[in-house]
Amino acid sequence: MQISKDTVVSFHYTLTDDDGTMIESSIGGIPHRYLHGHNDIIKGLERALEGEETGYTASLSIVPQDGYGDICKNKIITVPRAKFPANIASGMMVEGHGGPEAAKMLVLEVNDHEVVLDGNHPLAGQNLHIALEVIEVRPARESELRQGSIARQAPNNHA
Numbered sequence: 001m002q003i004s005k006d007t008v009v010s011f012h013y014t015l016t017d018d019d020g021t022m023i024e025s026s027i028g029g030i031p032h033r034y035l036h037g038h039n040d041i042i043k044g045l046e047r048a049l050e051g052e053e054t055g056y057t058a059s060l061s062i063v064p065q066d067g068y069g070d071i072c073k074n075k076i077i078t079v080p081r082a083k084f085p086a087n088i089a090s091g092m093m094v095e096g097h098g099g100p101e102a103a104k105m106l107v108l109e110v111n112d113h114e115v116v117l118d119g120n121h122p123l124a125g126q127n128l129h130i131a132l133e134v135i136e137v138r139p140a141r142e143s144e145l146r147q148g149s150i151a152r153q154a155p156n157n158h159a
Contacts, residue, residue: 001137003049005037008140008150011049013132023123031135033150040149042067045130056134067128068121075119076108084115 003009010033014025026032034040036049044066048058064070081088088094092107094117109116144150 001053001139003036003052003134003137006140006145007036008136008138008144009034009036009049009134010136011132011134013130016129016131018127018129020129035140035144035148035150038148042128044128049134052134054134054137057132059129059131062128062130064125064127067126068123069125071120071125076116077105077119078114078116081111081113081115084110088115 001007010031012026012031014027015023017023034046036046040046042062044062045060047066048060048062049056084094088107088110090107090110093104094107096103096105096117096119103119105117105119106122107115108118
């Protein structure tokens with residue numbers, strides 16, 4: 001079966017940066033699954049997989065515009081220090097308040113008066129290098145189509 005809209009695709013992958021440093025991998029664990037044609041994965045990867053079949057292997061390079069986008073300067077904000085707990089520190093992830101899809105933000109800097117937060121995706125602005133193997137392609141179940149996506153599993157191996 002070919003990968004097309006409304007198919008569920010399972011694949012193993014290893015994601016690296018421009019220096020070849022591994023960012024994450026599913027090798028040795030649970031394959032990543034997604035619902036094709038529903039913006040369930042980055043557009044450059046979905047476009048590259050269109051029409052392929054089980055057993056397809058590739059090494060792909062995806063530019064930021066087809067991955068997690070460029071870094072948006074307006075997603076870097078400064079918030080008064082008093083709004084955070086005493087143990088806040090650079091490098092921590094915090095969750096913003098603002099509705100059901102509150103953004104996770106990286107703490108860039110903390111001083112006595114303010115905290116600088118970055119709401120960009122951690123991989124924004126980066127070229128992504130993905131080695132992958134398609135493990136399975138199947139028609140989506142009606143419940144998966146109603147939901148519009150596939151339940152996520154956490155990546156297995158982090159760099």
